[in-house]
Amino acid sequence: MNEQITEQEINAAGHLTIGGCDTLKLAHQYGTPLVVYDVAKIRDQIRRFRRVFETNHVAYAVSYASKAFAAVAMYQVAAAEGAHVDVVSAGELYTAIKAGFPMERVSFHGNNKSRAELLMAIRHHVGFIMLDNFHEIDLLADLLEQEDATIKVMLRITPGISAHTNKYIQTGQVDSKFGFDLQSGQADEALKRVLANPRMKMKGLHAHIGSQIFELAGFEGVAKKLVEVANHWQKQYGYQAEIINVGGGFGIRYVNADHPLMPEEFVDAIIKTIKKVVAQTDLTMPAIWIEPGRSIVGPAGYNLYTVGSRKDVPGLKSYVTVDGGMGDNIRPALYHAQYETVLAADPHAPLKEHVRLAGKYCESGDILSQDQALPATKPGDVLAMLDTGAYGYSMASNYNRNPRPAVVFAENGHSQVVIARESLADLVHLDRPYKAND
Known part of the structure; x- marks a missing residue:
């Protein structure tokens, strides 16, 4: 189990919780990528x-x-x-x-x-x-x-x-x-x-x-x-x-x-x-x-991601890709910042491999972790990145025209959206059509 997760943050089902809310349920209810604050x-x-x-x-x-x-x-x-x-x-x-x-x-x-x-x-x-x-x-x-x-x-x-x-x-x-x-x-x-x-x-x-x-x-x-x-x-x-x-x-x-x-x-x-x-x-x-x-918001924040594709090359560290990345947390690409990530369904799960945790953005540098120890994962699994509450969402972007994630506050077993997920329509609402001058 990751040292940064207390026993109180694991529920009876063995799932990671945030503010008393099951992370798998949060991911299902609000979608991923998702930023959650305790x-x-x-x-x-x-x-x-x-x-x-x-x-x-x-x-x-x-x-x-x-x-x-x-x-x-x-x-x-x-x-x-x-x-x-x-x-x-x-x-x-x-x-x-x-x-x-x-x-x-x-x-x-x-x-x-x-x-x-x-x-x-x-x-x-x-x-x-x-x-x-x-x-x-x-x-x-x-x-x-x-x-x-x-x-x-x-x-x-x-x-x-x-x-x-x-x-x-x-x-x-x-x-x-x-x-x-x-x-x-x-x-x-x-x-x-x-x-x-x-x-x-x-x-x-x-x-x-x-x-x-x-x-x-x-x-x-x-x-x-x-x-x-x-x-x-x-x-x-x-x-x-x-x-x-x-x-x-x-x-x-x-x-x-x-x-x-x-x-x-x-x-x-x-x-x-x-x-x-x-x-x-x-x-x-x-x-x-x-x-x-x-120090106030960093440890209170978590990013939830869903695992997608995987790339295995003999002799090289595998890439496990999630549905977010540098658009919702640019710090690893910008500062070489490091985070810990766990399997939301079972933070106790035995670690099986070290992988590169990759984002979905069209940049080779969009790597959330160059060396992340994880249990065996499959597409659809939810991963929780820890301590992401500072300078993650605040530095988020629409690179590749990806919408920014929703932000949810969790407290006493209840959750609420405090920043709505951007829609595709939100991405173009400031755009204006080009008019050619004949």
């Missing part, structure tokens, strides 16, 4: 994060990084659990608005927010704008004057700390498209510009060092660096930061060989580091914010 796991992780702050007696916010998975239903669950959210586009903001999410708990991130996006944020009274560059400070200043409005802001800085992670998801190093550089004095200059503008209410500073991080050192380092910057700003400019936002990036377990700390253990270390360093200064203890995304 809502209780989402709720539980948010509560675990909140509990570690409350145990440490500090003011805080758990701000869900919704780029990991954004949907009306997801924002509604986050709202019910008392979380904040961060958004990075007009689309994510619009989805949060449609979900009825409290706008005062929304932070708007991004390194190239458009005039229209900032105007939308102002008019919908978004809680915080996370300022990323000088162009944005000027643009926001113009819009606030135009709208006769004020807004809370934080400055994103690049702390000069590189996380030990994939180079494509490192964001804290000096050479990054994100944030104000410390070493060159950009961060200080940004602070001066914001403090000089009465329409911008400077609330704190933010950094994010990367994603899928397994080591404490990077988080402890960025926590220490942010306090040092806050202390410098108080001494140099008389500004007391109310919030220190350390971002997210807490690593999760994707395959059996992964052994990360529990996400809340990272947060406990961050809190203790900030408390220790603040105690060595004249600063008032600030609120501590985190922005987890993957």
Whole structure:
């Protein structure tokens, strides 16, 4: 049995369950490929994060990084659990608005927010704008004057700390498209510009060092660096930061060989580091914010696929093909990301072979797993890929003009569609006919 599946997730028939729902029944009812979330796991992780702050007696916010998975239903669950959210586009903001999410708990991130996006944020009274560059400070200043409005802001800085992670998801190093550089004095200059503008209410500073991080050192380092910057700003400019936002990036377990700390253990270390360093200064203890995304939804998500064709070549690893692939989970092709996959009908089944788990898309690189241990399989079997809840559906595409899958929330033995499966008609509804000019 896969180490990532608990006995409680196997029902009396021996089938894998998600949120108390039989995966074979889910596949039959909704079709495959199918994305399923165990809502209780989402709720539980948010509560675990909140509990570690409350145990440490500090003011805080758990701000869900919704780029990991954004949907009306997801924002509604986050709202019910008392979380904040961060958004990075007009689309994510619009989805949060449609979900009825409290706008005062929304932070708007991004390194190239458009005039229209900032105007939308102002008019919908978004809680915080996370300022990323000088162009944005000027643009926001113009819009606030135009709208006769004020807004809370934080400055994103690049702390000069590189996380030990994939180079494509490192964001804290000096050479990054994100944030104000410390070493060159950009961060200080940004602070001066914001403090000089009465329409911008400077609330704190933010950094994010990367994603899928397994080591404490990077988080402890960025926590220490942010306090040092806050202390410098108080001494140099008389500004007391109310919030220190350390971002997210807490690593999760994707395959059996992964052994990360529990996400809340990272947060406990961050809190203790900030408390220790603040105690060595004249600063008032600030609120501590985190922005987890993957660690909230990643382990809660599953992709269900139906086995189709098989290709066996003597001396080579066989290909077992499923009815999804890079269109619903591009991470294996993009990052060489790895996942574990089990037979939904019997996760206990003895493993018989190592295969390449291939997708149906017309690309040689559409391989979901280069080396997946599986029991014997046949066409029609349902496979469950584990821990797919982050950056799977949110990065999905219509490549080869394939419809994107449905998304189902499962909780307490009940399931519901929260994103409908796209139809073939959906694929062409934005197309317009060509008219020749004679």
